[in-house]
Amino acid sequence: MSAVTVRSESALRRRNQRFGLFSLLLGAVMLGVFAPGSGGTTARFIMDPTRGVPPIQVMVLPTVVVLGVVVVAVALYQVVKGFGERAVLALGGATLLFVLAFLTWAAAEQSLSMIGLLRSTLFAATPIAFGALAGVLCERAGVINIAIEGQFLAAAFTGAVVGSVTANSWFGLLGGIAAGVLVAAMLAGLSITFKADQIVTGVVLIVFATGLTSFLTSQVLAGSAGLNRPPRFGTWAIPILSDIPVIGPLLFVATPLTFAMLIAVGWLHHALFRTRWGLRLRSVGEKPRAADTVGIPVIATRWKAVLLGGVVAGMGGAWFTLDSVGSFSREMTGGRGFIALAAMLVGRYSPVGAFGAALLFGFATALASALQLLDTGVPSSLLLTIPYIVTIFVVAGLIGRLRAPAADGQPYEKE
Structure with a gap:
């Protein structure tokens, strides 16, 4: 057995143990906190009453106990023997059961709309997914982009102003995209062309965008309400498909x-891993010198990737003012650019993986809002911290050793 194989098996065993201990903690909370605190007898989950789907009603205490026992059993097996390459799936299953137990406990003697919660999850995950996709594009090309928060703020502000002036949300979206591309061009110019430290550059751009949008908000928007009333995008329903129960809405x-x-998400995942363009982009993030020797323009490819990331991030920033709120306010993005970075890391630089992580963080946001409507006894101010607590737990405890593109963050100089 080679040394590489031994190290690989050792790393896999450590990951199984880490995931198993985390799952064991989830099971302990389920049996030690949720079960004793199950004051109600039943919980009612509303599915899709408009399409004839009846609600689901469950007994609270038995459900929480059974789910907790299953999670503990899975955790013990993972710690002792391990699930091998399926460790992530086992952890995902344990987490899902924990969420179901938590929802059952929170909805004791009350009703919770599951379709509403899931729709809110997808809605809240939208900007996070856009930001994570922007990060994936840049990092795969070898450029560290932590300026997503700055791109969000610039795009949100510009989208609000352009949308208000033109009274058209689509023109506002174009303005937001332009702002995202402008910040991306600044990132590319400083980090690729002038070879400045990419992390420092990202921090500077965040501070610049935060300060500039705050100044313009107080000096421009505060004195003219007509510049901060953009029309919001309406809801589209796809004919026939939208009538499918549960899945449709x-x-x-x-x-x-x-x-x-x-x-x-689908297009970028296919483009990155199934097309010649994606292979060329990933090659300049892994082996730029080798890519250059076969005729791939490393500098130009990185510039294009960062600018395309600016387009995606601009769409995510425009979501705040043209889709969610309908106006701009200082630092309204609330750190979602940093959560998008966490989603990119959890997704391991994959568009589909980043989308899955964005759904996790979006669910935490939607759950915090839903719990405020339920009588859980938890202060609303504490509930609002749930998305950030989830981010800390996921980043600190579950990512583990992460392999970034080999040339990530390294400036390239043509010989």
């Missing part, structure tokens, strides 16, 4: 930006 009734996000 979840996937086929949404705003244009949500549909665009879903299309972008």
